[in-house]
Amino acid sequence: MDQPGFTTSLVAGGLAGVSVDLILFPLDTIKTRLQSPQGFNKAGGFRGIYAGVPSAAIGSFPNAAAFFITYEYVKWFLHTDSSSYLMPVKHMLAASVGEVVACLIRVPSEVVKQRAQVSASSRTFQIFSNILYEEGIQGLYRGYKSTVLREIPFSLVQFPLWESLKALWSWRQDHVVDSWQSAVCGAFAGGFAAVVTTPLDVAKTRIMLAKAGSVTASGNVLSALHGVWQTQGLAGLFAGVFPRMAAISLGGFIFLGGYDQTRSLLLRLGRESP
Template sequence: GGNSHVTLINGGIAGIVGVTCVFPIDLAKTRLQNQRHGQQVYKNMLDCLVKTVRSEGYFGMYRGAAVNLTLVTPEKAIKLAANDFFRQHLSKDGKRLTVMKEMLAGCGAGMCQVVVTTPMEMLKIQLQDAGRLATQQQKPVVMCPPKLVTSSAVLIRSFNSGPVVSAPRAVSATQIAKDLLHTQGIQGLYKGLGATLIRDVPFSVVYFPLFANLNKLGKPSPNESSPFYWAFLSGCAAGSTAAVAVNPCDVVKTRLQSLQKGAGEESYNGVLDCVSKIMRKEGPSAFLKGAGCRALVIAPLFGIAQVMYFVGIGEYIVDNSPLSLLLA
């Protein structure tokens, strides 16, 4: 289609702007979700961000952001292209899409996107959670022999010029990816694929139809588009509703994808094992850990994405650049 690369550019820019704005909140979400009862390092999102800046500097909040920034464009591209593709195929008879069909298209989009999402989040979570583990170790619970401390602090990366006690050497996302591929093959990178599917497919199923219908309410007439603040608000509302709805799956995914465990944190074999252990040891409320953070991350992300489409930055770039000659 003529507009697919436009969609791509819009999605890419929206993704990059979005990730930059909300990444620290996402970091807080990962750390809060990984905390176990009785070993809480952070009380809530703000406390987590303040402590992160204090112990790891401002860039500490952006650990793992490079992975996201690199992969967010292909991820959004796949999701949007897939959603458009399924919508076109489902509306072949010329009739308007029913909500069921909208959900089906969203479902297909969610399934395609996990190809990129799973490894991306796998790497991101290792980088985001490293600081929490370090902080947890510094608590004078048990005297650890120094050997233990350094091995799990290896994941910790320090961007500060000052000396940070717990950073013997920096490890990058590429390094973690290499190690995973080396030790566990490609499936190492796809750990938590099931949980990612259980999270992203329902998310798309809820988000896309909800957005389309909220957005319709703001249209002055069926043929005009809704005002851009309405698109933004619809994106925010649909995004945060969908995010909170699938938060339990997100907690499970974060736990399954975390390779380094703190002292006394159990490991899980698969989704069901994880769900039953969390229920047993931490109760149902644990599944809402990080839900506020997630709503705060997702709402602006989708709001911004919808506005980018609305404003049509992609069209502008394509029409006014040498790129348009290549893409034509």
């Protein structure tokens, strides 16, 4: 990828990520508390709804930027013809590699954020320090496997669906979709992907919130899912599905629409500058 494209993807992805994480943070807190082992009310209910926001604010820009740089680079590297039937496979592969890279930044931020969300009286830095003291760097990456196992299926659904909807809309109107149309496609793709991957999100939350040394804290996704199924059944596996779907649908609208808009604007400015 050329230098302007690289820089554009970094800036556009980072700005889109920060916007989504900060605007939709209350919905994310509600979702986390619904999924927590102690239950919604004991985890804080509707109190301290912005607990953990410093962790999200610090991690969101580099996380989103890392994803989109990787996503665009892999798409460019594979350079499949746009009419090829392999196009969805390219988008799936690019999104999957992007998630693996982005999770290196996302997981430590997510661990601190989620623990702050269910313990609103504790400060974010205090939680971060406690994790390092009690578990070391490894504690910050607890749940890395479960996060990747959640994000890859999510991306396998969301990004090919987003790209396909944009291509269909472009074909129907005989010109490239506008940013708001890209955002609508992103909202639909994100909401659908959010629903089908909610059980994996529940498992990831339980693993990140589990006490150090416990069976759940070991990071076994199937074991975490089995534990939820045994104690809460199907309702437990889909705990928080509505705020998650709402947040990701709105997030898809803002994130993917904002990314397309910002990227187009920056590329246009780059072409116009001497």
